[in-house]
Amino acid sequence: MNLHAAFPNYRPRRLRASPVLRKLVCETRLSVEQLVLPLFVRAGKKLRKEIGAMPGVFQLSPDEIVREATAAHKLGVPAILLFGIPDKKDAKASGAMAKNGIVQQTVRLLKKELPSLLVVTDVCLCEYMEHGHCGIVSGGKILNDPTLKLLAQTALSHAEAGADIVAPSDMMDGRVRAIRELLDENNFSDTPIISYAAKYASAFYGPFREAAESAPQFGDRRSYQMDAANGNEALREVALDIAEGADMVMVKPALAYLDIIHRVKKEFGLPTAAYAVSGEHAMIKAAAKNGWIDERAAMMESLLAMRRAGADILITYAAMDVAKWLKS
Secondary structure (H helix, E strand, O other), rough: OOOOOOOOOOOHHOOOOOOOHHHHHHOOOOOHHHHHEEEEEEOOOOOEEEEOOOOOEEEOOOHHHHHHHHHHOOOOOOOOEEEEEEEEEEOOOOOHHHHOOHHHHHHHHHHOOOOOOEEEEEEOOOOOEEOOOOOEEEEEEEEHHHHHHHHHHHHHHHHOOOOEEEEEOOOOOOHHHHHHHHHHHHHOOOOOOEEEEEEEOHHHHHHHHHHHHHOOOOOOOOOOOOOOOOOOHHHHHHHHHHHHHHOOEEEEHHHHHHHHHHHHHEEEEEOOEEEHHHHHHHHHHHHOOOOOOOOOHHHHHHHHHHHHOOEEEEEEEEEEHHHHHHHH
16 A cells, blocks of 8 residues: 555544544444344244353244244344254255245245345255254265255245245255256246355354254265365356355354454455354354453454455344344
């Protein structure tokens, strides 16, 4: 950077002198239109079960999902990301693609009651598999190719129920192509795919396992989710998903992977989402509860960091709080 003059002629503090001036020269902004609220649905009525490791986040019955989504939408939040928790699990994830599955029921209800809300559905099998893995298991191994058909059928069932966007999160190779082809064959060529393209095997997912009741019953997910040490691999993963038909891409988690968000956005330029995952949310909540940090300031600063890194879309459990803070 070549400045025409150094101190005392150039004084950066001049542009920080007042709140109005700071807003005028602000480089990165948060907007409610950038927010997506994740929600967890399970069968029942008037059910609001708080998740112990995620203060302020609940497992909700479909009627309560509508209530929560309505409140968020009134605050300006344009979209939700829906996860399903079935009553029964099996070795073929049958509930994931069932016509009257918990996600499919809830999507239909949401589109009836809130037609202007964007409904994004998480496409994965782990919540529906008795073993908790994201694919078919044989001999203790997660099988990639046989899993693709199930993922594609799940995505199609979501689109048929009315989902606006499908979001495959399983990290099986080739799943975006399988989903895109089946959607196109069934006249859903206009349904976008937002791919969990760079999804890392992360310690920050711990609270989510409680929320989605999807902890693996053996081993871990390192054979299909990415190694935290790898950055170039993330670019290859994203390139593959785009080539297969992804319309938007996601980096997950967010705060520990700001460099990946930046590289992905700079390299590909597609709409890029950052997922502030359960562990990130829980850390801020826990520290704030103990009086160690200011929750509002820390949450907003972390989301600004994601925006500054290049994220266009912010998936956060704090979406409703952030919407209120932005209004105030």
